[in-house]
Amino acid sequence: MLVGDLPTPALVVDAVALEHNLATMATALPAARLRPHVKAHKCTELARRQLARGHHGFCCATPRELIGLARAGLTDDLLLANESVDPQRLRAMADLDARVTLAVDSEETVHAAARAGLREVLVDVDVGLPRCGCPPDEAGRIADAARAAGLEVRGVMGYEGHVVGLADRAQRIEQTEASMAMLLAAHEDVGGDVVSGGGTGTFDINTWATEIQAGSYALMDTAYAELGLPFRRAVHVVATVVSVSGNRAIADCGLKALGMDHGNPAIDGAAVWFCSDEHITFSRDGTPEGPVNVGDRVLVWPAHVDPTVAYHERMHLSTGASPDAEVIDTWPIDLRSW
Amino acid sequence: MLVGDLPTPALVVDAVALEHNLATMATALPAARLRPHVKAHKCTELARRQLARGHHGFCCATPRELIGLARAGLTDDLLLANESVDPQRLRAMADLDARVTLAVDSEETVHAAARAGLREVLVDVDVGLPRCGCPPDEAGRIADAARAAGLEVRGVMGYEGHVVGLADRAQRIEQTEASMAMLLAAHEDVGGDVVSGGGTGTFDINTWATEIQAGSYALMDTAYAELGLPFRRAVHVVATVVSVSGNRAIADCGLKALGMDHGNPAIDGAAVWFCSDEHITFSRDGTPEGPVNVGDRVLVWPAHVDPTVAYHERMHLSTGASPDAEVIDTWPIDLRSW
Numbered sequence: 001m002l003v004g005d006l007p008t009p010a011l012v013v014d015a016v017a018l019e020h021n022l023a024t025m026a027t028a029l030p031a032a033r034l035r036p037h038v039k040a041h042k043c044t045e046l047a048r049r050q051l052a053r054g055h056h057g058f059c060c061a062t063p064r065e066l067i068g069l070a071r072a073g074l075t076d077d078l079l080l081a082n083e084s085v086d087p088q089r090l091r092a093m094a095d096l097d098a099r100v101t102l103a104v105d106s107e108e109t110v111h112a113a114a115r116a117g118l119r120e121v122l123v124d125v126d127v128g129l130p131r132c133g134c135p136p137d138e139a140g141r142i143a144d145a146a147r148a149a150g151l152e153v154r155g156v157m158g159y160e161g162h163v164v165g166l167a168d169r170a171q172r173i174e175q176t177e178a179s180m181a182m183l184l185a186a187h188e189d190v191g192g193d194v195v196s197g198g199g200t201g202t203f204d205i206n207t208w209a210t211e212i213q214a215g216s217y218a219l220m221d222t223a224y225a226e227l228g229l230p231f232r233r234a235v236h237v238v239a240t241v242v243s244v245s246g247n248r249a250i251a252d253c254g255l256k257a258l259g260m261d262h263g264n265p266a267i268d269g270a271a272v273w274f275c276s277d278e279h280i281t282f283s284r285d286g287t288p289e290g291p292v293n294v295g296d297r298v299l300v301w302p303a304h305v306d307p308t309v310a311y312h313e314r315m316h317l318s319t320g321a322s323p324d325a326e327v328i329d330t331w332p333i334d335l336r337s338w
Numbered sequence: 339m340l341v342g343d344l345p346t347p348a349l350v351v352d353a354v355a356l357e358h359n360l361a362t363m364a365t366a367l368p369a370a371r372l373r374p375h376v377k378a379h380k381c382t383e384l385a386r387r388q389l390a391r392g393h394h395g396f397c398c399a400t401p402r403e404l405i406g407l408a409r410a411g412l413t414d415d416l417l418l419a420n421e422s423v424d425p426q427r428l429r430a431m432a433d434l435d436a437r438v439t440l441a442v443d444s445e446e447t448v449h450a451a452a453r454a455g456l457r458e459v460l461v462d463v464d465v466g467l468p469r470c471g472c473p474p475d476e477a478g479r480i481a482d483a484a485r486a487a488g489l490e491v492r493g494v495m496g497y498e499g500h501v502v503g504l505a506d507r508a509q510r511i512e513q514t515e516a517s518m519a520m521l522l523a524a525h526e527d528v529g530g531d532v533v534s535g536g537g538t539g540t541f542d543i544n545t546w547a548t549e550i551q552a553g554s555y556a557l558m559d560t561a562y563a564e565l566g567l568p569f570r571r572a573v574h575v576v577a578t579v580v581s582v583s584g585n586r587a588i589a590d591c592g593l594k595a596l597g598m599d600h601g602n603p604a605i606d607g608a609a610v611w612f613c614s615d616e617h618i619t620f621s622r623d624g625t626p627e628g629p630v631n632v633g634d635r636v637l638v639w640p641a642h643v644d645p646t647v648a649y650h651e652r653m654h655l656s657t658g659a660s661p662d663a664e665v666i667d668t669w670p671i672d673l674r675s676w
Contacts, residue, residue: 007424009676039615061616082616083580084590085633086345105581108632124581130611130619132581132588161614242421243443243462243470250470252422252676255645261598261613273468275599276499277377277644278399278420281468294446295423306615307593311648313675337651338347338590 003316004297004323008240009253011312012299014321015328017234018049018218024230025217026053028204035059035079035196037215038335040306043315044072045331046218059196059213063089065335070098077101079196081157081213083109083124083132090116103157105134107145114149121151122194125186127158127179136182140189155194158183159213164201165223173205180208200224200231221305223262235309236321237265237300239280241292247284249292253300254278259307266301297323310336341654342635342661346578347591349650350637352659353666355572356387356556362568363555364391366542373397373417373534375553376673378644381653382410383669384556397534397551401427403673408436415439417534419495419551421447421462421470428454441495443472445483452487459489460532463524465496465517474520478527493532496521497551502539503561511543518546538562538569559643561600573647574659575603575638577618579630585622587630591638592616597645604639635661648674 003012025034036050039061047058047069057077060066063086066078075098082103084090093100094117103124104110113121123142126133134142143153160179166172180197187195198205198212201224206212216224219235239253249270254277258265264272271283280300284291292298299321302308309315310333317329341350363372374388377399385396385407395415398404401424404416413436420441422428431438432455441462442448451459461480464471472480481491498517504510518535525533536543536550539562544550554562557573577591587608592615596603602610609621618638622629630636637659640646647653648671655667 007427007676082590083588083632085578085580089345105583106632109580126583130583130586131614131617133583135583240423242423242447245443245464245468245471245473248468250421252420255597255599255642256648256674259593259598260645261593276469279469294421294444304593307598310594336594338345 001327002323003238003318003325003327006238006316006327008238008297009257010238011309011315012236012238012318013219013315014234015317016320017232021218021220021231021234022049022053025203025214026055029212030054032057032211035211035213036218037081037213038065038069040215041219041309042333042335043331044068044334047074050218057211059215062338063093064338066093066100067096068335070096075099079122081196085109085112087112087116090118094118101154103132104142104146105132106142110142110146110149110151114151119152120154121146122154122157122196123186123190125156125158125183127160127182127197128163128175129159129161131161133158136186139186143190153190153192155192155196156183156187156190157196158186159197159199160202160206161199164199166201167226169228172202176202176205180206184208200229201227216305219305219309222266222301222303233301235302235305235315237302238323239298239300241294241296241298244284244292244294248273248281249284250279250281251298251300252278253280257308257311258300258302259304259310261307262303265303267298268301309333339665340661341576341656341663341665344576344654344665346576346635347595348576349647349653350574350576350656351557351653352572353655354658355570359556359558359569359572360387360391363541363552364393367550368392370395370549373549373551374556375419375551376403376407378553379557379647380671380673381669382406382672385412388556395549397553400676401431402676404431404438405434406673408434413437417460419534423447423450425450425454428456432456439492441470442480442484443470444480448480448484448487448489452489457490458492459484460492460495460534461524461528463494463496463521465498465520465535466501467497467499469499471496474524477524481528491528491530493530493534494521494525494528495534496524497535497537498540498544499537502537504539505564510540514540514543518544522546538567539565554643557643557647560604560639560641571639573640573643573653575640576661577636577638579632579634579636582622582630582632586611586619587622588617588619589636589638590616591618595646595649596638596640597642597648599645600641603641605636647671
């Protein structure tokens with residue numbers, strides 16, 4: 001089957017670009033130097049490809065991601081890089097036949113983990129992104145509380161999420177160093193072997209963390225594509241033009257097929273006007289192939305990969321980024337929801 | 339079970355507000371004067387409540403919505419208010435034991451409908467929103483082409499989507515009248531009984547259309563809530579606070595639980611800082627109940643209902659908008675995807 005024969009909108013992954021991205025990352029950060037973040041693809045089959053490239057530990061944002069990977073046999077070293085005080089979900093993770101580590105950043109999250117029977121934690125430290133994580137100077141106290149509750153403290157985690165998307169590489173370097181100085185100071189107080197941090201935008205900058213939590217590198221998006229990273233855009237939504245009028249065309253890829261927090265997606269050679277629930281309106285002229293017609297397929301490149309993938313039931317693997325490429329596999333996006 | 343006992347993030351609908359909205363609309367636009375748009379909720383059970391209020395015709399944006407309603411027995415009058423040239427999906431709709439009407443706006447969409455065995459169409463007319471729809475002066479030609487292809491032309495459709503969200507009611511009135519003048523001119527050339535248009539923001543303004551395609555009125559969102567309509571905010575995401583630090587708190591409701599194209603959601607009494615994949619960061623102080631703590635539940639009000647609902651597997655019905663309300667029912671959001 002060709003990509004152009006898929007019912008649309010269809011989430012398609014250029015397998016050539018994906019393999020390039022997986023290989024490039026595995027060379028740069030081999031084995032346990034990378035802890036792939038599955039939140040960016042929510043796909044067990046893709047995680048298997050990352051495992052095949054030598055990465056045995058995974059990073060998850062939700063219990064469902066972690067439990068799904070464990071049940072699929074990817075049990076070596078699963079980190080929920082997120083706080084939870086949900087007794088049932090914590091217990092479900094504790095009951096897995098897998099090595100499970102949880103992020104904690106407060107007495108409440110420590111005690112919830114211990115009560116549920118979880119055994120290992122990382123202390124999550126605020127390194128500048130105003131999200132989860134304790135202040136660096138409280139990390140030692142949280143670690144003590146965890147050990148007092150019977151938990152093994154493997155080390156620290158701190159995500160420089162406010163840095164990974166900075167356009168200027170010099171700024172990314174400077175601010176990563178500043179963030180990691182905070183994390184290493186916390187690590188002094190916490191102990192353990194693990195210093196977990198980083199993302200796709202800092203994968204080759206963050207040399208302070210012992211492991212990098214990158215996820216977007218596999219599929220990429222237009223926001224990360226602007227940073228000059230060695231990863232190629234792999235994921236796109238294939239849409240069908242259903243209407244043309246004057247200089248505009250409308251295809252069947254809208255707000256329910258795209259994460260929109262980073263703004264509009266892109267269509268190569270065309271200006272995207274706006275998206276609505278089930279449509280994208282774009283300029284009909286100026287595309288590389290000239291004017292488009294009803295029935296044509298167009299490739300829509302999402303601005304933010306994670307919330308885009310989370311809308312789709314499956315991803316199709318193709319031999320290239322084109323309606324004429326062949327569909328060579330279809331993977332369920334099986335780790336969606338919570 | 340209480341709302342506060344649900345695993346989070348959970349999509350919750352205040353059943354009191356929902357019933358108010360359904361009743362208010364059924365009084366304003368009884369029976370066939372309203373063709374509820376199911377794209378706003380994608381939930382067969384909610385459509386049944388709209389049917390119980392007397393609305394027998396439904397409006398759909400995707401084949402899956404339409405096919406789902408038909409298979410659930412809501413077969414009286416189903417409109418796909420969208421263009422399609424997908425032969426398999428068109429045939430699947432044609433094969434239903436239901437009255438199915440399709441929007442067409444070009445020769446290509448006319449012929450795709452006829453080839454698939456569909457019997458009835460509306461001519462979709464551009465009334466100012468740069469999306470689907472033919473220019474008004476081409477509507478007669480499209481209708482002729484449809485009749486020549488053996489299709490019954492029921493009338494016209496034109497959505498004033500560029501008007502429904504205007505803050506100023508006088509502007510909404512003026513621009514709705516202008517849009518509907520274009521639609522009525524096209525109707526002159528097309529014929530048929532149906533003039534379909536309108537939305538939640540113009541439900542009581544658009545007196546030119548024979549039927550109004552409102553959908554958001556049932557669940558509402560913060561964007562529509564600003565228009566002073568007689569509908570109450572019903573849908574919200576209940577989240578758990580998983581981290582607090584200084585004056586900020588973080589709850590487990592992020593980009594994968596919220597449509598973000600209308601901007602950040604709201605938390606009553608708090609300032610929302612930003613959302614990331616699985617989190618919302620907001621000011622800890624200034625909430626009606628005072629500072630929040632880890633484990634507290636908060637209600638997150640989405641800015642745009644349609645792409646929010648499309649992320650969730652189910653909606654829980656509650657006796658009110660509060661963690662202390664009771665969960666009285668759970669409905670699958672069964673009409674998601676395409």
